[in-house]
Amino acid sequence: MPAAEPVDPRSEEHTPAGTSIAALRAAIPLFIPAIPFGLVVGVAITDSAMPTAVAWSTNVVIFAGAAQLATVSLAATATWLTLVATAAVINLRHVMYSAALSPRFNDQPRWFRWIGPFFLIDQLFALTSVRTTLPGPVWRRFYLTAGIFYFLSWTTVVTVGLVVGSSIPVEWRLDVAPAIMFAGLVVLGLANRPGIVAAVVGAGVCLLALDVPNNGGILVGAVSGVIAGYLADVAEARRDDRLDTKAAR
Amino acid sequence: MNTLPALAAVISVGMITYASRAGLIVFLADRPLPANISRALRYVGPAVLSALTVNLLAGGRGIDGVEFVEVAAVGVAIAVAVVARNLLAALAAGMVTLWLLLWLL
Numbered sequence: 001m002p003a004a005e006p007v008d009p010r011s012e013e014h015t016p017a018g019t020s021i022a023a024l025r026a027a028i029p030l031f032i033p034a035i036p037f038g039l040v041v042g043v044a045i046t047d048s049a050m051p052t053a054v055a056w057s058t059n060v061v062i063f064a065g066a067a068q069l070a071t072v073s074l075a076a077t078a079t080w081l082t083l084v085a086t087a088a089v090i091n092l093r094h095v096m097y098s099a100a101l102s103p104r105f106n107d108q109p110r111w112f113r114w115i116g117p118f119f120l121i122d123q124l125f126a127l128t129s130v131r132t133t134l135p136g137p138v139w140r141r142f143y144l145t146a147g148i149f150y151f152l153s154w155t156t157v158v159t160v161g162l163v164v165g166s167s168i169p170v171e172w173r174l175d176v177a178p179a180i181m182f183a184g185l186v187v188l189g190l191a192n193r194p195g196i197v198a199a200v201v202g203a204g205v206c207l208l209a210l211d212v213p214n215n216g217g218i219l220v221g222a223v224s225g226v227i228a229g230y231l232a233d234v235a236e237a238r239r240d241d242r243l244d245t246k247a248a249r
Numbered sequence: 250m251n252t253l254p255a256l257a258a259v260i261s262v263g264m265i266t267y268a269s270r271a272g273l274i275v276f277l278a279d280r281p282l283p284a285n286i287s288r289a290l291r292y293v294g295p296a297v298l299s300a301l302t303v304n305l306l307a308g309g310r311g312i313d314g315v316e317f318v319e320v321a322a323v324g325v326a327i328a329v330a331v332v333a334r335n336l337l338a339a340l341a342a343g344m345v346t347l348w349l350l351l352w353l354l
Contacts, residue, residue, distance in 0.1 A: 050255040061263035077309025087262040098273040117271035179305040184339035187330035202296035206303040225296025
């Protein structure tokens with residue numbers, strides 16, 4: 001995801017309308033890459049073992065693309081517990097966003113501290129975490145405008161995918177699209193070498209653990225991958241420290 | 250999956266999603282995460298998404314569920330994602346590979 005450039009504070013500081021327009025202008029480019037993802041989620045809803053209306057309600061109840069896609073596509077093979085646990089693990093990255101933005105929420109009104117986090121998807125985090133120097137009310141308006149924009153456009157795109165997807169023949173094998181989507185998301189999310197270690201170990205262990213009942217292999221793979229990534233990170237930091245000490249001599 | 254268990258699953262996932270987004274903002278304002286935890290959290294994304302990819306390829310049928318055409322499509326998508334850094338290009342390349350192989354084989 002491209003880093004959003006901090007908007008010139010002068011353009012947003014004065015009028016509420018100006019802030020909202022700036023928020024939309026910043027939000028739209030980041031939404032474009034999410035469009036195919038939304039379409040895939042819509043198609044997956046038509047394929048889902050869940051009733052279509054319930055699968056569609058993930059837009060409003062969950063509002064998190066990866067967790068929605070996992071929920072609707074695992075419904076056929078996973079038990080209730082595995083499904084919920086997998087989505088929970090997928091969402092753990094949001095804890096990082098929450099941690100990073102929490103200082104910015106401290107001086108905000110209570111209603112916003114409760115409602116704001118619902119909209120906290122990757123794109124909104126990317127936009128608002130680089131604008132923390134805006135005055136409180138301006139930042140809040142910026143956050144809510146972009147958040148509501150993402151909520152409405154995401155729901156629209158998924159619904160379009162649902163309508164289009166139900167008229168596409170089974171031979172097109174759109175059921176493979178979620179796996180391709182997740183593989184692409186992994187690659188685009190890789191920022192460093194320990195990330196690659198985490199991904200390879202996660203996939204490898206899940207492959208070995210495919211016979212674990214109730215799709216438990218996902219969790220076994222995920223936990224192994226996180227541990228491997230963490231250890232690789234620690235090892236890399238140690239090595240860098242050693243190199244730094246040598247260079248300093 | 251019947252309506253009721255499906256709805257229960259969706260609401261549970263929704264509550265967990267909200268909790269992971271709101272937890273630190275609503276309840277633990279101004280208390281930073283321990284460094285070790287945030288270090289480990291960084292690797293949750295790659296680990297769980299790659300495990301999920303493998304699991305979806307198997308489709309609940311163990312190793313027998315992994316089809317060659319699917320693996321090839323995902324492999325091409327990964328290669329395109331590495332080179333182009335673009336999700337749409339990766340998805341398109343993967344699907345086109347899948348269709349070509351299904352047509353050829």
